[in-house]
Amino acid sequence: MPELPEVETIRTELEPLLLGRRILSATASRMDIIGYPDPRRFRRGIAGARVAGLARRGKYLIVRLDTERELLFHLRLSGRLEVRGPSRPRRFERIRFELDNGRSLAFVEPRVLGRVYLTKTGDYPAALAGMLRMGPEPIQPGFTASYLAAKLARRRSVVKNLLLDQRVCCGVGNIYADEALARAGIRPTRMGGSLKQGEINRLARALRAVLKEGIRWCGTTLADERYLRPGRQAGSFQRRLRVHGREGSLCRMRGCTGVVERRRIGNRSSYYCPVCQR
């Protein structure tokens, strides 16, 4: 599932394919994939725009256009972006953008939870309110241990859920939250407000490290292959996961003999080592 490292990988790999290209038209086979504005205004607004650059904010991929507008994608759980030559639509292709070089950008999204938005630059509608409330990028200098400490202080939710809250810090999803907590030696069920300063320091450092490492290895492609890069290659960070998806396996922390456990926290699976995460 695309989290910060996966979206960043997609941004890097898509940029050379899209930069300077003109978008001729958009064709949607599922209208509900368009989050804003209505499909008619969306199609009219995108036609003729040229791609000026690609950016990322949290889990959103932002295609900057030369028309003072932005095309934003949220891939949610199963979304994928591909640039392809002339071809029949792929299975689960929900919208396609024709480019001026004969190729097209396809948004493939089996579960139809992902969305694409067209907005004036920086002027986000209610459908994108999450963009305005979004917390700092964990891999930027603004994200510090003291910032995180302020966000966790007196909070009674479990720390795992607070890491998934995009207002606390953005881009973290289920996989990297589990991995950051594992590296920091913190159990996901700990109440946010109960973390000591030393633990928060370790957690901030672990978040930065694990997200950067995820980017370096081009993201995590689990066995069910939900996430693929634009050229359909898999990422390779799954080989370096310490706990996520490893229930019943030996903990990968150095010198630890614990066996990874799985528990449901806030209606999603969490993996942790009962020995080295306290």
Add this chain to the structure above:
DNA sequence: CTTGTGTCCTGTAGGC
């Protein structure tokens, strides 16, 4: 403001 729960959405895996 905070916290927990339900909902969206559809394909796939597993049980019988």
Add this chain to the structure above:
DNA sequence: TGCCTACAGGACACAA
């Protein structure tokens, strides 16, 4: 073989 249910889970609406 085929039907049914549970599950996957990010974001948000909503209730308490």
